[in-house]
Amino acid sequence: MELEAIPGVGEKTARALRALDDPEATVESGDVAAIARAPGVNEARAARVARGAIRKRHDDAGRVLATDRSREVYRDALGLLTERAVTDYAEKRLETFYPSGSGSRIAEAQAFAADAMDYDPDPTVLDALAGVEPLTDPATVRVRDRCLATADAERYAEAEAAVPELSVETVEDARDIAELARSYATVIVLDESFAGMDVEGDVHVRPDALETPAETVPERLLAFFAENRDRLEAAIGVHEAAGIAADAPADLDRLRDALARLDDDGTIVGDAELTRLTDAVDDLDAAVSTAESVADDRLREAIRERDVTIEGTDFLSLVEQGARVDSLLDRELADEYDAAMASARDHLVDALELEPDEAELAGRVFGGDPSFPVDHDETAVSRLETELAAARDRRAARLKAELADDLGDLREPVEALVRDALELDVELAVARFARDFDCVLPEVVGPDEDGTAEGGETAGFRIEGGRSPLLDVEFAEVDPVDYAVSGTTLLSGVNSGGKTSTLDLVALVVVLAQMGMPVPAESATVERFEEIHYYAKSQGTLDAGAFEATLRDFGDLVEGADGRLVLVDELESITEPGASAKIIAGILEALDGQDATAVFVSHLAREIREAADFDIAVDGIEAEGLVDGELRVNRSPKKGHLARSTPELIVEKLAGDRESDFYGTLLEKF
Structure with missing residues (x-):
């Protein structure tokens, strides 16, 4: 169907509709929510477009409602239907039903209404529908731990357009890529010419990266599901309440499990290892500070109890006044100092729940020349934080990729899941209307040339x-x-x-x-x-x-x-x-x-x-x-x-009630 051929669709609207993935099929479907995803097209406009497409499909160019009063009656009729809808979508979708002069359109709408009238408007289903809305596309998510790299200018422009979530970097050789690997947790190289290079870091040569966005930037898919979590959960509830879960276009248990692994901001939840690494990065500075205090307390106690040339309390006073203590600690309290450092390291490892290889890095945080109060090696802390953050990001990226892979084949089914729930609201609105007003589907007949209806029935x-x-x-x-x-x-x-x-x-x-x-x-x-x-x-x-x-x-x-x-x-x-x-x-x-x-x-x-x-x-x-x-x-x-007339009835009543020729004479004049 040519978009400009649809009644009411001009050049500007057609241009907006072409931004949809499959504009002709979307408009033909009558899915108001899908049409409204075109830029600058709201649901009211989408309903008019859908109505125009219906007219075009049925060659229904006429306008049945010819006067203001007939249009008022239509608005009243539509109001009786829409006030029984739960969702805004259903209200707009009902506006696609209009008085038609086309027999095929009326038959199509009657088939829809006949199916709708079979439904029982269960209050539980109506309550569940209250949370259902059309799915929305989230804003572009910026991912800063990953980048794309290419040496080709055209590929660079293509990458920026295809994957706006990631930074795109230009490189000339493996040295440039190695430099990027020190700044990003993951580098994805788009040029096959770099295959086989030996570069330290998480570097992948993937010429097909732009064609597989779910793998390259799983955050895009996860953001969609996170943004629409409430809508999807409500749609699941509608299918379950209506007893149609078995016929749902998506596996509801699988979808619910996947949503449970996703936070509202698109991050992964429920993975103990990722939680450990995330907490370790977040708590590192506080844990280092507490470890210093643990070591200081242990040394302070050791100094108080130590039998040295001067009393321990005097020695402690000197130390706290800034006297040089490295040689004194090394000579007099070497074992106690080593034990204090060990306690600091143990606390750091325990507080952050570090793994053995991470604990080795943590061991470098406390060492060096003896001091009191104890001081840490900032370079070692920075190195530990970098390693923990990189491990966290790699773990998160892998989990995101796995979850995106699980959700990838649910992307289209969940669209259908929500659409079916919204369409159910349309059908239930018709069912409620029919029940509230004891309705029946009428027989609609087309007039023959002689003025009688089809089948010999009288026209009218x-x-x-x-x-x-x-x-x-x-x-x-x-x-x-x-x-x-x-x-x-x-x-x-x-x-x-x-x-x-x-x-x-x-x-x-x-x-x-x-x-x-x-x-x-x-x-x-x-x-x-x-x-x-x-x-x-x-x-x-x-x-x-x-x-x-x-x-x-x-x-x-x-x-x-x-x-x-x-x-x-x-x-x-x-x-x-x-x-x-x-x-x-x-x-x-x-x-x-x-x-x-x-x-x-x-x-x-x-x-x-x-x-x-x-x-x-x-x-x-x-x-x-x-x-x-x-x-x-x-x-x-x-x-x-x-x-x-009313006057005749009144005169007749008076003529019967009163003995007077006047009323009888008046009555004869009617």
């Missing part, structure tokens, strides 16, 4: 037991509505009888059906409309300019209205009742000559029918009467019935 819509979740009452208290319309129809009824809410229900069911989503009804059949035109009730009579603009809208509407659903709520409010009846009759006449489905709510049904030159179908929401001043209404429109 049929709703049985429909209940609108958009009403300001508890859903359980909403009265079910049965209604079906084919062709053009007037809907009459009493004030507050439910005419507008019936239009809202029809619009909601049709919008959801063409989104491929379940609808709040016991059953429903909906024609696949090319456009949905829903006009809300006008607020008051329009002035001349607004009136003319409204007529222009309806003039455009009746031009080529095949395959459209037209819902209009009390159009008579735009002007005087007499003129309104004539205008509505004219509009209905134009629509009747085309394959359009239209429902016009009006209090002027009788007048419109009289003004029209064809037999207009009239349905009515019939009030059963007044009970304690309140209307009792059958909310399902009655076919072929002109409903009585």
Whole structure:
């Protein structure tokens, strides 16, 4: 798929999308999180790109939502779905479902919804989903104990671009490499021409180093897993809570074990030897200082107890005042001094848990000319620290390489693991919506050329037991509505009888059906409309300019209205009742000559029918009467019935309650 061919994708967005590993496949997948990883593309933009790709794939260039009110109904429908999503990803992913005029797209979305409706929205799974987010790429990690080396200028530029985590050094000969080996724990030489050289230090000649980044710089992979640890653990929890761990794209036990070996900053944890070396480097200075104190205390005690020419306490006073003591210690306390040095060395070895070869280096820290207080050899300390740090870095590098090797083949599976968890949230949102509002998947049929639906069904819509979740009452208290319309129809009824809410229900069911989503009804059949035109009730009579603009809208509407659903709520409010009846009759006449489905709510049904030159179908929401001043209404429109108005019901009630010819005479006028 050519990126610029996707609706809504311009040159700038296409350029950003091409930064993805496989831009066409990623966009085709509809994975909002993956698309959002393109530079400068947020999730909202990614959802629009995914929606555009869906339109392109199904050759769905039309715009079903043709009026502001129909778009409001779509936003309401989408809101009912998204508020049942746990993750931000699911909210954006649900935005890729839109009212479509494409049969293939609706079938695709219905297949998704049908699978989703089989899920049981377990609260444990919903709780686990709260921690799942799309995986992110960490910032570049700088690794300072390792470098790349090359004598080739082009290779140098290639290395800098491919492995920004490592320093890249230029070399001319083995002497340059040997110099680098004294500054870095590990040197990786990229040029095969240096193979076989004998250089002291941890030097590797690896011409393929740039092609094997997991081995060259395992920190990159480890940083990814460390950065996404919480997301991965949450995704593991979702699969386990949902009972789908066995089908997970990654081995969950293996992944959890690998994550346990990794700290939040990408360092290795749980290795006793690495911990020992790290602690030894960190604690070296403190251990040397404590070892000096151990030796000083031992010498101080020996001096106090030693029988020399002058009393020990006087001798100690002289020493502490800075008198030269090397010859005195060597002559009088040689054995005690050696024992003090041995105790200092033993303390250093024990405190740092040094191995025999390391202990040999530690032995050089305390020696030399006798002194009091005891002093250490700074050069020997520096050498010991260098050796310990190098051993630590080599150990860490080996462990990182091993862990990166273990995690390397999990990189793609964990992407799928998190994606599956996020997609499960999308499905559960649909399942929760369907359960909360007693929904069913509708039958969506495409109109044939003769205006009937495929299979001989009547075009239009049929709703049985429909209940609108958009009403300001508890859903359980909403009265079910049965209604079906084919062709053009007037809907009459009493004030507050439910005419507008019936239009809202029809619009909601049709919008959801063409989104491929379940609808709040016991059953429903909906024609696949090319456009949905829903006009809300006008607020008051329009002035001349607004009136003319409204007529222009309806003039455009009746031009080529095949395959459209037209819902209009009390159009008579735009002007005087007499003129309104004539205008509505004219509009209905134009629509009747085309394959359009239209429902016009009006209090002027009788007048419109009289003004029209064809037999207009009239349905009515019939009030059963007044009970304690309140209307009792059958909310399902009655076919072929002109409903009585509220004033007629009130006059009828008064005529029955009171013995007066006045009310009877009034009633006869209705």
